[in-house]
Structure formats: structure tokens, C-alpha cells
Amino acid sequence: MAVTAKDVARAAGVSAATVSYVINDHPGQKITDATRKRVLEAAEQLGYQPSEAARALRRGTSQTVLLLIPDVTIGEVMAELIDTLTDVLDAAGLSAATRRAAAGTLRQTWAGLRPAAVVVVGPLGPSGRQELRDAGVPVVDVLGPASGDDGQEIPQQHLGRMQVEHLTSRGHTAIGYAAPEDPRFALFLDGRLAGVRGACRERGMPEPVVVPVRLDVASAEEAVARWLYAGVTAIAAYNDEAAFAVLAGMHRLGMSAPDDLAVIGLDDIALAALASPPLTTIDQRVDLLAEHLAALVLHRAHGAPQPPAFDWDVATLVVREST
């Protein structure tokens, strides 16, 4: 059997209530140093850990933060986001549980858990958001302005814009965009592409030539051919993987970056430096974003001080040789 507060109380010669006071540093409770010491020692001795279940029942809300993630194969970047978030929350005594946003009814997903907060990484309709709000569950949003005042926006547009800025700084005036086909990428794709489109328009450049690219050479080869036909001289890719595909397609056609076609990726995955030629890309610093989101959760759920607004400009251009 597990060690309970009562066991500790008995060992320390106090009541269970006192144990609770000591363990939680109950504000406004005066505990003798001697008593405190006896309790802590007994707890240590017995390896006491308060039952999360009982705590949650009593407090009406658990210490679990629900991470609603999109229904896409998890890439390196998403993994890092979840990972960092999990670690930081863990350090604050919160435990993260991930669920696919798509799985089952939304209500089913959180209602039983009484989460301390929900971090929305994937899509979540306004009705779902309202449902959560009504239930008093803090919602922290990774995406989009649709989330309202407590939402935070990954400026996906900003990322697309940065890609175009770099390409034009290299003298390119007609660019193509390598977009993944799977509609489940739409979540981030829409923003990034809008940024690219906007940046082109502002500069008086023609619309970007958007071509779907799968992660195989044949598909990429075809895409490259289309871009060439359209007179494009540089490609912005949805992410580094798409950029790899473009490079592979070019390679197959006997072309090489940046002379035949310049390529810029997005994410700066570990392999980006190993591409041939090494891939110019953008590091969106998802680690910093994760820390910010965690701070936001702590603020909304635990009354921690509100973190300063996130500085999206941390995204960093990593210039290598493909542009």
C-alpha cells in the first residue's frame, strides 16, 4: 500500500492536518520549527508522496495540462515543442498529457481530466473553445488570432515573409513555393503562404508559383520542371523536408543550388546543415516559444506573474549555401 498523510502523521506524532500544512507551506499557518522538521523527516523517511488523485478531487482540478496536438505526423519541430513544454511544466509540478485534437469528442477528451489548462497546438473550433471557457478551463493557444485575448499567435506569416525577404536580398524577383499536399498541414501552411504572398505583393513581385511537393524525388522533379517553366529563380519551402525534396528533384535534373535555383527552408532541422548544398533556412526557436507557453499556463492556472509578450523576432535566419 501507498504511504498516506496519515502514516506520516502517525510517525511524526501529529495529525494529518498538520502534515498537510507542512507539506503545502500553508500560508497563514504557524508551524513550530520543531514540528515542521519532524514531519518533513517522517515524510522523507517513508517516501511520502501526496496522492494526485485525492488532491485533484479536493481541489476540483487536476495538475494535468492537456496538449491538444494536430493530427499530423509529428516532425522534429513539433516534437521539440511538446518536449520542452513537458519538461518546463514538469519542473513546475504540472504534468502534460497529449491528445490528438481529432480523437473523439472534445468534451470527452478533457471533461474527465479536469485539466489545469489546455494548450491548443492543433485546430479547435470556436465552439470547442467556448465550451472550455464556460467550464473555466484556461486555454492557451499556439496559433492564430482567432483564439481571442488569451491566445498567442505564432506569426506563421512572419516566417513566410522572412523567407521572401532573404530571397529578394539575393536579387530574386520571381519565386516559387513548395507546399506539402496533405490538407492536415493547412494549419500552418495557410499562414506561411499568406506571409509569402503578402511579401511578394508589397515588393511588386508576381504571385509566388505554388506547387505541391511530396517527399519523393519524382514529385519534386516534376515540381522543379514547373517552376523552371514559370521562370522562377528561387524557391521558398514550407519546411526543411520540402526543401530537401526540392534539392533532390534538382539534383536528379542535373541542377544545383543556388545557381540554377535558390532554395530556402524553414525549421533548421539537424540535417539542414548536411544537405548538398547546406540548406539556408529559418530557425523559429520553438524552444523559446514552448517556454513562453509554459509560462502562460503557469500564469493562467497558478496565478504566476504574467510573462512579457513573446518576442516573435527571435526567429533567426540561418544562411548557408543553398541561396
Place this chain on the structure above:
Amino acid sequence: MAVTAKDVARAAGVSAATVSYVINDHPGQKITDATRKRVLEAAEQLGYQPSEAARALRRGTSQTVLLLIPDVTIGEVMAELIDTLTDVLDAAGLSAATRRAAAGTLRQTWAGLRPAAVVVVGPLGPSGRQELRDAGVPVVDVLGPASGDDGQEIPQQHLGRMQVEHLTSRGHTAIGYAAPEDPRFALFLDGRLAGVRGACRERGMPEPVVVPVRLDVASAEEAVARWLYAGVTAIAAYNDEAAFAVLAGMHRLGMSAPDDLAVIGLDDIALAALASPPLTTIDQRVDLLAEHLAALVLHRAHGAPQPPAFDWDVATLVVREST
């Protein structure tokens, strides 16, 4: 306020106990169809979800499965493992929570949670394992025979062996091994390398020339030079990323696979097909492994039928052009 069983009971004109019977299909309880219907309708109507906290408190154990993962940057494969595991468990009504194996005291990590089971992906000393066993928490192990009878073994050795088998089938008799430097990879590296060594020995081949490789071109270039000097004609890499590094190093030296040096990776990440040349590798089918682990958890924690032993031979050689 959250909807409780009592609310449902009131709405359906029955007692809370009856609600519990209906919700849980309590075995050996006869409930009138009319009553059952009324209860289910009321529950649906009110959006009732039983409190996990109260359930856990009552049953003495939560519905959470703890995933102890190694303290390494999460790669595509580890992400897929965690991801699949989370999904399958979720479908069975269990929720997965991940923790770095290294974070804090082990006891601290699980004791409060009263997990339904612990899946050990990372390292876990025998004392820790014993502690869990003493507490009656089922342990499911991804790695190594050290885990005892309930542990499952990823045959890391088998994977290394497969690499060598393929290379020898291509006529190579002297091979090199590309090993990541970070000691935190030791967990899997040791097994894979042992498999490579064993396979070489069995075939009367010289010991593999093990060279550390970081994910940058300079490091890889140096490694390739050392292999050439040692008279090696083929490289087995710890994983696909290391293989990419080797290819990049060769490229820089004006060499190309497989003529100058053959390269085989491990994992079959999405980018493997886009390497130049496309990377021969091994798909270890971590998705199937994850499903098996989940079945094992369900068996040990929920009394589900014991799954058949996992067939490690599902690992599949993916032959492309780098060998």
C-alpha cells in the same frame, strides 16, 4: 461547476448508484432497459464525464500510463513510438504522460501519480525497477533483457546484424561504423554495435572500424578520411542522420556512394529517400512495436489477454542506391 453523477441521477430520477451501474455496465447488475435509457439520455444531455480523480482515488490507481523516456533530443523514431503509444492507449481509455527518466527522483516521478503502468523507454536502474515492482506498478520495458520476465527486448543487436548482412551480400569484407558521440546514445548504441561486431566476427571479417561522427560536415569528412585510411569499403551508421553525415563528408571529398564507399543507415526516416544517392536503410517498424507495448500494458494493467510475443523480424531492409 462540473456535472456529477448526482446531477445525472437527479435528472433521470434515479440514485447516483444506478448511474454508476449504468455508466460502467456493472457486471451482475440488472438494470431495466427503461432506466438505462433514461440515465444514458440524461448523461448525454448534461455532458456528464466521470471525474478521473474520484475514480482514481476510489480504485487506488489512476488511468495514466507513465512513459519514462531517455534524456536525448527526440528524433523522428522516438516521436513515432511515443505518438503511437499515446494513441493506442488513449483508445483504450488510458492516458499517457511522458517524463524524462533523468528528471528528479524516480519515486517523486511516479509515486503521486499512482500510474496504471510504467513504460520504460530510457534507462532505469534495477533498484528503480524493484521499487516499482514493490509498489505493484506494472513495468513494461522497451529495452534489454535486464528487465526480467516482463521486459521486452528491442533486438538492437539484430538491427546491427542486419546491416552487416546486407553489406556482405554486396561483397564488402571490411566495414566501418559511424557512431554518435553523445554518451546519452549509449543506450541503443551498445546493442547495435554489439550486433555489428558479432556479425563481423561470425563471418571472419576484421573488427568494424568505429569512428565517432557528429552532425556536421567537418566531423564527417574527417571520419571518412579515417575509414579510407583503414581500408574500409562500407559504412554502417548508427541511424539515418549519421548516415546523412557520412554522405555529406564523402560529398565534400568528391566521393560518392556506393562506388567509393557504401553506406547503410537505420530508421528509414522520411528524408532517407531524398538523400543523394537515396539511402539504403532499415525500417525497424517502431509503430508495430508501440502497438505491442500498448497491448502489453493493457494486459498487465487491465487484464486484457496477453499479446503474442513480438516478432522482431518485422524489421525490414529498405534497399535504395547508397549500397
Place this chain on the structure above:
DNA sequence: TTGTAGGCGTTATCAA
């Protein structure tokens, strides 16, 4: 077939 009551471990209120 359904209802009543007790207890799981914790914390908050109130009394000592």
C-alpha cells in the same frame, strides 16, 4: 431492480 451508506486521501473550516 434500485437505494443507502461508507470510505478512498486530501485540504479547509472551525474549534481547542
Place this chain on the structure above:
DNA sequence: TTGATAACGCCTACAA
């Protein structure tokens, strides 16, 4: 400064 007690929501003997 500390202790007794009730209540959080659920499940399950047992009683009706």
C-alpha cells in the same frame, strides 16, 4: 500552534 471533522465524486457491499 495544532487537531477534529466534513466534503470533494465515485464505487460497491449490503439492504430494501
